[in-house]
Amino acid sequence: MIDLSTKGVCIEDYNHEQVAIAVAAENSMTYRLNNEIPRWFISKYKGECIVNKNIKACDYLFLLEKENQKRVYLIELKGSDIHQGVLQIQSLLKFLKITKQSNIAAVHGRIVPSKYSAPNIRTNDYKRLKEVLKSLNGELKHKNRIFEENI
Secondary structure (H helix, E strand, C coil), X not given: CCCHXXXXXXXXXXXXXXXXXXXXXXXXXXXXXXXXXXXXXXXXXXXXXXXXXXXXXXXXXXXXXXXXXXXXXXXXXXXXXXXXXXXXHHHHHHHHCCCCCCCCCEEEEEEEECCCCHHHHHCHHHHHHHHHHHHCCCCEEECCCEEEEEC
C-alpha cells in the first residue's frame, strides 16, 4: 500500500483522532461511522487528493487504526450512478496498491447514492469489486442518502 503519511495535505477533518462519529457528507448524502469504545484512531482523506490529477477516485478514504490493526473505508457519495461510484472506488483501490500482504486487516467500500435503480448494482464491475473487497476481508455496501454503521 502506498504511504498515506506523505499525503498529509489530503487530510480533511480528522488526523489520527479518536472521534465518536466520523462523517462524510455532500449535498443530501451522508456516511456516518459510529466509533464505539474502545475507539479507533481515524484519519479522513479526500480521495481525489491522494491520486494523480488524471485519475477519478472516490470521495473519501477513512483510515482506522487500533492496536496495530488497520482498516480502510473507501467512501463514494453519488447522485444515482452506482456504477460510476464502483469505478471510482476501484480506481482508488488500484492506486493504493492494497494486497493481501499489506498491513491492512480489512478494506471496505461504501456507496451512498441519492437514489439508485436495482439493475445498476448487478454489473460485472460491481461483482468484481465485491469479490476484490471480500478477498481483502471487506465488504461492498450501499444505502440511499444516509448510511450509518457502527465499528
